[in-house]
Amino acid sequence: MALTFFVEGLSCRVDERCIFFVTGNARKEVEVNAILREANIAPFRVVHVDIDLPELQGPLGDRGALDIARAKCLEASERVGAAVLVEDTSLSFPALGGLPGPYIKWFIDAIGNDGLWRLLETSDDRSAFCQCTLCYSSGPGAEPLLFVGRTDGAIVPPHASSGGGGFGWDAIFVPDGHEVPFAALSLKEKNAISHRARALEKFVAHCKRPLGLSEPPGRAEDA
Ligand SMILES: O=c1nc[nH]c2c1ncn2[C@H]1C[C@H](O)[C@@H](COP(=O)(O)OP(=O)(O)OP(=O)(O)O)O1
Numbered sequence: 001m002a003l004t005f006f007v008e009g010l011s012c013r014v015d016e017r018c019i020f021f022v023t024g025n026a027r028k029e030v031e032v033n034a035i036l037r038e039a040n041i042a043p044f045r046v047v048h049v050d051i052d053l054p055e056l057q058g059p060l061g062d063r064g065a066l067d068i069a070r071a072k073c074l075e076a077s078e079r080v081g082a083a084v085l086v087e088d089t090s091l092s093f094p095a096l097g098g099l100p101g102p103y104i105k106w107f108i109d110a111i112g113n114d115g116l117w118r119l120l121e122t123s124d125d126r127s128a129f130c131q132c133t134l135c136y137s138s139g140p141g142a143e144p145l146l147f148v149g150r151t152d153g154a155i156v157p158p159h160a161s162s163g164g165g166g167f168g169w170d171a172i173f174v175p176d177g178h179e180v181p182f183a184a185l186s187l188k189e190k191n192a193i194s195h196r197a198r199a200l201e202k203f204v205a206h207c208k209r210p211l212g213l214s215e216p217p218g219r220a221e222d223a
């Protein structure tokens with residue numbers, strides 16, 4: 001019988017090389033699972049751990065996003081005591097100097113997608129981009145690695161052919177090259193172009209790199 005170990009009540013066979021994806025957002029988990037199933041990163045197996053991690057506050061922009069994801073990752077690896085994956089997602093409006101950026105979650109909670117649309121309604125520039133900053137640590141004390149994915153698009157009113165699918169701000173974000181928001185795309189269509197899929201693509205390449213190469217500590221991949 002294969003040996004197992006337990007993390008947060010989840011069991012993992014030692015020969016499986018489990019990576020614990022720590023997020024309080026079940027919708028992220030659905031997307032990550034679907035993308036990684038297609039990519040087949042065996043012998044790694046990604047297992048969801050439901051913890052809503054605290055998030056740093058800091059400046060807008062790339063440095064802030066990397067710091068937030070890195071801090072989440074360090075906290076997750078300490079709490080879980082094993083290899084962990086976390087991500088932080090931001091939605092930025094150039095017309096507002098990059099806001100809401102990493103604070104998008106609190107903007108949605110406070111003013112909803114309607115309120116987000118109204119922030120840009122009278123602006124000539126309704127462009128936006130979403131960014132997923134994915135962070136992996138091979139265990140407590142190991143320096144996290146960062147993988148960034150970005151998708152550009154524009155903000156539209158929430159009632160515009162949203163299709164009722166998706167989550168978060170999916171109903172108001174139309175990716176470039178498409179006529180409808182993320183919410184109107186199938187999971188497969190969203191996963192072909194999303195910020196999350198683009199960050200995961202870099203993580204998958206990292207998992208599949210030839211073994212035996214030493215990894216420079218603390219390197220931020222494409223950050
Ligand atoms: O693909 C997406 N499409 C639409 N909305 C999205 C997406 N991905 C995240 N979101 C929302 C969730 C949250 O309101 C905010 C990001 O905040 P963020 O801190 O990264 O997520 P979270 O707190 O829900 O989960 P976690 O426990 O992983 O931090 O944007």
Ligand SMILES: [Mg+2]
Pocket residue numbers: 053055105
């Ligand atoms: Mg969060």
